Amino acid sequence: MSEYNAPLRDMQFVLNELGHLDQVSGLPDCEEMGPDLVEAILGEAGKFASGVLSPLNVSGDHEGARWNDGEVSTPVGWKKAYEQFVEGGWNALSCEPEFGGQGLPRLVSALVEEMWNGANVSFGLCPMLTRGAIEAIELRGSEHLKATYLPKMVSGEWTGSMNLTEPQAGSDLAAVRSRAEPQGDGSYRVYGQKIFITYGEHNLTDNIVHLVLARVPGAPDGVKGISLFVVPKFLVNADGSLGARNDVRCVSIEHKLGIHASPTAVLAFGDQGGATGWLVGEENRGLEYMFIMMNAARFSVGIEGIGLSERAYQRALAYARDRVQGSELGAKSRDKVAIIRHPDVRRMLLSMKSRTEAMRALACEVATAMDIAQRHADTAQRQHSQAFVDLMIPVVKGWSTENAIDIASLGVQIHGGMGFIEETGAAQHLRDARITSIYEGTTGIQAADLIGRKIARDQGQAVARVIAQMRGVEQQLDDADDVVLSHIAQTLHQGILALEKAVRFIVANYDAQVRQVSVGSVPFLELFGIVAGGWQLARAALVAQQQLSDGSDEAPFYQAKLHTARFYADHLLVRTGGLAQTLIQGGDAALAMDDECF
Template sequence: MSEYQAPLRDMQFVLNELGYLDRVRALPDCAHLDADLVDAILGEAGKFAHGVLSPLNVSGDRQGARWENGEVTTSKGWREAYQRFVDGGWNSLSCDPEFEGQGLPRVVSALVEEMWNGANLAFGLCPMLTRGAIEAIELRGSAYLKSTYLTKMISGQWTGTMNLTEPQAGSDLAAVRTRAEPVGDGTFRIKGQKIFITYGEHDLTDNIVHLVLARTPGAPAGVKGISLFVVPKFLVQADGSLGARNDVRCASIEHKLGIHASPTAVLAFGDNQGALGWLVGEENRGLEYMFIMMNAARFSVGIEGVGLSERAYQRARGYARERIQGTEIGAATRSNVAIIRHPDVRRMLMSMKARTEAMRALACEIALAMDCAERHPSQAARQESQALVDLMIPVIKGWSTENAVDIASLGIQIHGGMGFIEETGAAQHLRDARITTLYEGTTGIQAADLIGRKIARDGGLAIGQLSTRIQQVLEELAWVDDPQLQANASALARALVALNTSVEFIVGHYTSQPARVAAGAVPFLELLGLVAGGWQMARSALAAQRQLKAGDNDQAFYGGKLLTARFYADHLLPQVESLSRVVVQGGDALLQMDDQQF
């Protein structure tokens, strides 16, 4: 069973040749991050991903997490791996130095996260959820909550969870029913049932800090009456030691298609006296806080898509190089060859590779924008960066994960019949990837957010700025005398026109015909992902061409980047125009259908 290898050279290309490292180093407190230091971090993370996490991926899938009498046992080796993860300081990489975090900017930590997900998604989910909980407490927690929880959660000594979903409240959180009754001393008693709680119960740490959405008595109906609470599994005493067990119990864990090693818990709060909870920030503003966390979580799920895609690609490429089958089309000899020589296998591999590279570069662009939005000295720059982040989070989440499902499925296809056999390992990637378009908001939810809050609301301002930046790359390309790059430019130019047409339609009809626009939301999200990926691939081609012209030694590497960008332009970008037709004309028939005509 081949293990995950962190794609260090590709990651360095994005950071160095695409200029993201230079740009982040210009921010306050980031100048020390030179290429050597970053290489060292990525190198060590790569070793951990390869040597510790990847070997547990298959066994974790087979054994799964097990539930018995309210307790969850993680699969063999999980506890030791988690302890090494914490001891290595990996949990605190991107966290606030005030609470002993390492303050690494997102543009670097996103690549480290990609490695955890590529090596072992079921493992990576635990620190991902903890980060979300940390962020909520950092953002709006009281001094008591910060001092009690942050240092231990940042180190990884305790983990965190996000408790949103209830059986009747999935995509629609307005329907949350869990109640929070004030005790009188500032604390609350929480009662209700939460489902789909990732790592809601486990044996990796001695405490779990649940962030829980609930309603206080008399709160307004709907989303404006939801508050956010910290509910620890064990109450924390004044000296920081653990006290009594809180009234929260794991009623069961789910039997899922994938990520078997990640326990997905049903949590019962308040079967007895009610679970003690502490309000985060102000009452009735819980959903607002949760959405700030959720944006970070959605970005992270997008990174899961990148990591899984890379993993599926590596496995398929390895098989395609080793599996001997058939003769080569058009070759002089009739000897058998590795299947990587067959054009259709190459097509599938290139489709996996090109999209993975485009997604990674795009994720780094947005991670850099997150860093700028947080750290840039100029308010205008911070605001513009935040607008780009807000615009693109649903695309990073939706497009990267839809791609991941398709890429994992292509990975199976390259293995032929062997891909269907579980021992091969390719099927697990599809099973694992399949969750990513569902949790933290389905692709439909991402797309609704994209066309509504991110495009229609500002009248297309933020996406207009993005479009201008893509136009600038086209102008750069126009100066380069190279037919390969001209093909890229021409495909990207056509795609950009189609993007602008779609945006005009959305902005022009969102208020007057909201359902018709909504019918094209997911196709538009896909369209924007393809164009934004094409933008990054064009930048990648320009960078590679510069290196080749400069006579860089690594001709094969940069030549490969040029060809990969060209493949993206030839195979992926043509879809943009057909998607644009769907966005503009696709609403009529489906809205006219009566429910009973389905």
Template sequence: MSEYIAPLRDMQFVLQELAGLERVAELPGCEEATPDLVDAVLEEAARFATEILSPLNWPGDQEGARWHDKMVTMPAGFKEAYRMFTDGGWPALACEPEWGGQGLPKVVAAAVAEMWKSANHSFSLCPLLTAGAIEALVLTGSDQLKATYLEKMVSGQWSGTMNLTEPSAGSDLAAVRTRAEPQADGSYLIFGQKIFITYGEHDLTENIIHLVLARTPTAPEGVKGISLFVVPKFMVNDDGSLGDRNDAYCVSIEHKLGIHASPTAIMAFGDHRGAVGYLVGEENRGLEYMFIMMNAARFGVGLEGVAACERAYQRARDYARERVQCTDIGVRGGPKVAIIKHPDVRRMLMTMRSRAEATRALAYVVAAAHDTALRHPDVAERKRQQAFVDLMIPVVKGWSTESGVSIASIGVQVHGGMGYVEETGAAQHLRDAQISTIYEGTTGIQANDLIGRKMARENGATLKAVIEEMRALDADLAGREGGHLAAIRSRFRAGIDALAVAGEWLVTTYGVDVRAASAGAVPFLMLLGIVAGGWQMARAGLIAQAKIDAGDSDPFYAAKIITARFYADHVLSQAAGLASSITEGVEGVNALPEDLF
């Protein structure tokens, strides 16, 4: 079975040429991110991904995480891999130096995280959730909470979880019912059940730090009455050693379509005497704090989409090079050829390749903007970048993960009948990719966030600014007529126009008829993803052409231009149809009476 190889050349290109790593490295606190250091980090991560994580992916899927007596045993090899992972300092990569982190920019951490996700989606979820918990504690925890937990979470010695969902409160956090009763010593006792808790129980770390949403007795109804609590699996003594087992137990794990090696726990808090918890920040502001984790987690899940496209592409490409079947098309009686020569196999591979590159480019650009938003000395620039990040997070989440599913499905198809046989490995990528469109908010929820909070609330201001930037690039492309770039420009321009029309319609309609606007939410998220991806591919094509014109003979640049061309003709080509479905497709969505479904 072929192992994952990190696409270092494309990652470096995107980091340097599209995401502006040099400018990121000029930000206060990012000075260590020199090109040499970043290259060394990426190469080391690539080696770890290929040699340690990738070989565990398939056996981990087959063995799965196993529950017994409220404990979870991880598949063979995961414990050793996790120890090597923490020994290598990987959990601390983008964390604050104050707590033992290495303080690298988020954009570098994004490239590294993509590798973990491509190599072993299930494994990567443990550090993903821990990173979210760290971020919430850094930003909102008391000094005592930080002193007690952060260092060991940054080192990876302890892991973290997010406990939001309850059986009747899935996407609707207003319905959270878990109770938190204040105790005389300032702590709380937590009572309630949480479901779908990723890595809620496992044997990789000696302690697990649960972040739990719950209501205090005096809390108002709805989302404004939710507080956030730290609930450790084992109590922590004053000297940092582990104390009693807390009353927080995993009562079962789910039997899922994929990510079998990632235990999805049903957690019971307080079934015996109450689970001891500590308030994070202030009461009733839990949802706000949780959104800190969720935005980071949504971006991280978006990267899973990128990673799924890349992994599925690599496996399909390797198979298409090896598998000999039929003669070259149009050649009768010739020799049998590898199927990569067949036009439709090429079309599938180009679809996969171009989607991996486009989703990667957009995700890293957003990550770099996030670094700038956090660290730029100019407050206006910080604000501008943050608005871009806020607009794009649901797109990175929704569009990349939907891409991951469709690309992994194409990957199965490239393998023909072998793709349907589990041992081939292509089917696992599809099964694993499917969860990314669901957790941390389904694509529909991302799209509602996009058109509501991120667009309508500000009258589409940030979207308009993005469209202006796109039009500026169109002007750059206008100077490069002829060949692939001219074709790319033509498709890109049509895409921008479609995006502008649909965006304008949505913002206008949202205030008048929110049901009508919402009917087009997901198509608009896809449209924005497609055009924003096309924007980055067009930028990449222009830069590649400039390198070639300057005499650079690296074939990477010619490949980049052809891939951008494919993306333009086969992906951007969908933009106008999507826009018209949004602006004219409301009646079809909303007219059917419920009882006639």
């Protein structure tokens, strides 16, 4: 069975040759982040991913997390791997130095995160959720909350969880009913049931810090009456030691299609008199804080999609090289060949590979902008970068996860009948990937956010700046006077035109015809993702062409980058015209149908 190997060369290509690391290492507090240090970090992370996490991926899926009387045990080997993870300092990688973190730029930590997810997405979810909880406390928690929880959460000694969903409140958090009553001593008593809580209960650490959405008495209805609370599994004594067990219990865990090793808990708060919690920030502003975390989490789920895609690709590629079946089409010899020789298998592999590389490059573009938005000395630069990040997060999340499902499914297909056999492992990637387009906001929610808050609201200004950058790359392709680059330029041009047309339609019609435009929101998100990915691969092709004409001694690597970009143009970018047409003319029928006639 093939295992995961971190794609270090490809990652370095994105970091160093697409120019991202240069931008980031020029920022305040990032001066040390030169290529050598980053290479060393990624190398070590790669070893941990393939040596420790990857071997637990299949056994974790098979065994799954288990619930017994309120306790949840993780699969064999999980606890040890988590200890090593914490000991290695991996949990603290991207956290603030003030609380023991290493303060790595997001650009670098995003690639490390891709490795955890490629190796073992069920494992990767635990630190991902912890980081979300850390951020909320860091940003809005009182000094007391910070001092009490952050050092141990940053180190990974304790984990965090995010408690949003309730049975009646999924995508619609306005429907949250959990409540919190102030006790007059600064604490609250929290009551309610939360579902779908990732790592809401487990045996990896002594304590779990739950971040919980609930309503205080007299709070307004809807999203404006939701507050955010810290509710630890065990209360923490003044000296930092663990105190009494809090009134939060894991009632059950879910039986899921995938990510079996990641416990998805139903948590009951306050069944025995009230769980003790502390307010984060101000009352009734919980949703706002949650959205800060949520944006980070959405980006991280996009990264999950990339990691899963990379792993599905590696497995399918290994099988395609190994499996001998049929003779070569168009050749005289009847000798049997490895299936990688078959044109349709090559198509599937390149469809997986090209999209994975496009998603990674795009995510790094966004991560770089996150670092700039956080650290750049110039306010306008920070604001522009933040606007770009806000615009792109739904694309990274929605497009990378929908791709991941399709890519994992292609991975199954390349295995033929063996792909359907669980022991092969390809099916697990599909089962695991299937959640990514759902949690932290479905693709529909991402698309609604994209067309509404991110495009219509600023009349398409942020997206216009991105399109201008894309046009710049198109120009460079044209200027290069190379037959492959010109070909890529043509399809990229086709994609940019489709994107512009679609954006104009959204800006012109969103306010007056929001339902109409919304029917096409997901097709538009796909269109945007495809063009943004094409822009990134076109940049890669420019670098590759330059290297080749400079006589690089890595010619095969750069040739592959050129072919990959060209494949993407001919197989993905060509879809954009149809997607724009769907957005523009595809709303009527869906809205005209009577509900009863579906």
